[in-house]
Amino acid sequence: MQPVLSIDRPSTPHPCRWHQRATRVLAGVTLPDTPLIAQTIEHVRAVSEPYLFNHVMRSWLFAVTLAEQKGQPYDAEVLAVATLLHDLGLTKVADGPLRFEVEGANAAREFVLEEGLNERRAQLVWDSIALNSTPSICLHKEAEAALCVQGVGVDWGGWRYDSIPEASMARILEEFPRLGMKHYFAHAVGRIAEARPETTYDNFVRDFGERFVPDYHPPSMVDALFDAPFEE
Numbered sequence: 001m002q003p004v005l006s007i008d009r010p011s012t013p014h015p016c017r018w019h020q021r022a023t024r025v026l027a028g029v030t031l032p033d034t035p036l037i038a039q040t041i042e043h044v045r046a047v048s049e050p051y052l053f054n055h056v057m058r059s060w061l062f063a064v065t066l067a068e069q070k071g072q073p074y075d076a077e078v079l080a081v082a083t084l085l086h087d088l089g090l091t092k093v094a095d096g097p098l099r100f101e102v103e104g105a106n107a108a109r110e111f112v113l114e115e116g117l118n119e120r121r122a123q124l125v126w127d128s129i130a131l132n133s134t135p136s137i138c139l140h141k142e143a144e145a146a147l148c149v150q151g152v153g154v155d156w157g158g159w160r161y162d163s164i165p166e167a168s169m170a171r172i173l174e175e176f177p178r179l180g181m182k183h184y185f186a187h188a189v190g191r192i193a194e195a196r197p198e199t200t201y202d203n204f205v206r207d208f209g210e211r212f213v214p215d216y217h218p219p220s221m222v223d224a225l226f227d228a229p230f231e232e
Contacts, residue, residue, distance in 0.1 A: 022034060026057070026061060026175065027061055027168070027171040027172040027174070027175040027176070028167075028168060028171045028172075029061045029064055029065060029168070029172070030064075031060070031061075031064060031080070032076040032077060032080060034077055035115075036077060036081060036112070036115050036116070036117065037077060037080045037081065037084075039115055040080070040081045040084045040085060040111075040112075040115075041057075041084060043085075043111065044056055044084050044085065044088075047088070047091045047092065047093045048087070048090075048091055049184065050179055051178070051179040051180055051181050051184045051185070052087055052090060052091070052184070052185075052188075054176040054177060054178065054179055054181075055087065055155055055156075055178075055181055055185070056083060056084050056085070056086060056087055057084070057176045058154075058155045058172055058173070058176045059083050059086065059148075059151040059152045059154070059155045059156075060079075060080060060083040060084055060151060061151075061172050061176075062150075062151040062152075062154040062155055062164060062172070063079055063083050063147045063148055063150060063151025063152075064076075064079070064151070065151075065163075065164055065165075065168060066147060066150050066151060066154070066160065066163060066164075067079070067143075067147050069163065070147075072143055073143070074143040074144050074147060075121065075124070075143075075144050077121075078121050078124050078125055078128070078144045079128075079144045079147055079148060081108070081112055081117075081125055082108070082124070082125045082128035082129055082144060082145070082148045083128075083148045083151055083152065085104065085107075085108035085111065085112075085125070085129060086104065086108075086128070086129045086132045086148060086152060087104060088103070088104035088105075088107045088108055088129070089101055089102070089103040089104030089105075089107075089129075090104070090185075090188045090189075090192075091104075093107055094106065094107035097196065097199070098199060099199040099200070099203055099205075100189075100192055100199070100205070101129060101130050101131070101132065101133055101134075101203070102130055104129050104130075105125075105126045105127075105129040105130035106126070108125055108126065108129050109122050109123070109125060109126045112125055124142060124144055124145065127141060127142070127145050128141070128144055128145040128148040128149070129148075131145060131149070132145075132148055132149050132152055133203060133204050134203070135149045135153060155181075156185075186208060186212065189204075189205050189208045190208050190209070190212045190213055192205055193205050193206070193208050193209030193212070193213045193216055193218075194209070194213045194216070197209060197213075197216060197217060197218045197219075198218065198219055200218050201218040201219040201220065201221065202221065206218055
């Protein structure tokens with residue numbers, strides 16, 4: 001399959017636009033190679049714990065593998081940077097008061113805009129990240145967002161695990177080992193549930209708070225309904 005770029009072509013060549021001949025191979029997967037993607041990899045490596053860096057790299061490799069199977073057109077550069085940046089909300093560069101997906105999406109959009117991505121493609125990166133933990137919505141978005149959440153889903157919950165050829169899975173895990181992913185990810189999300197429970201009432205972080213955080217009391221949408229200022 002030949003990944004394609006978005007149709008909004010600027011009047012002059014974009015410094016981040018991928019030409020199909022610029023590729024790199026990781027764990028046997030052929031990937032696009034652009035200045036933006038290279039910068040994104042180095043940025044994520046610098047701000048992420050090793051287990052988290054390996055997680056986003058595996059997620060990208062899985063997303064590209066699934067994309068090749070689907071044979072649908074997609075923006076390969078947007079898919080790359082969205083998948084690589086999808087967990088910025090678990091790092092110190094995006095540790096703000098909003099739910100962690102939005103904090104990460106905001107930080108990612110700022111990063112890609114500074115690197116020269118146009119507003120439309122930057123917004124697609126934002127959507128892919130902000131919705132990546134809400135697959136019931138994200139799977140029905142643009143191809144890049146849907147592929148992003150599917151690649152993440154393979155590595156996070158094993159969804160569509162059997163869609164990745166056994167040899168490819170082995171090579172990816174060998175090159176980017178999991179490094180205690182389950183334990184460290186649960187700990188990172190538990191910290192959010194403990195420190196900012198108000199950001200977790202309508203996302204999967206609530207599940208980790210209820211399981212691991214003593215005295216965890218997130219806001220309830222039931223309370224919101226019945227506390228609304230109406231008589232009935």
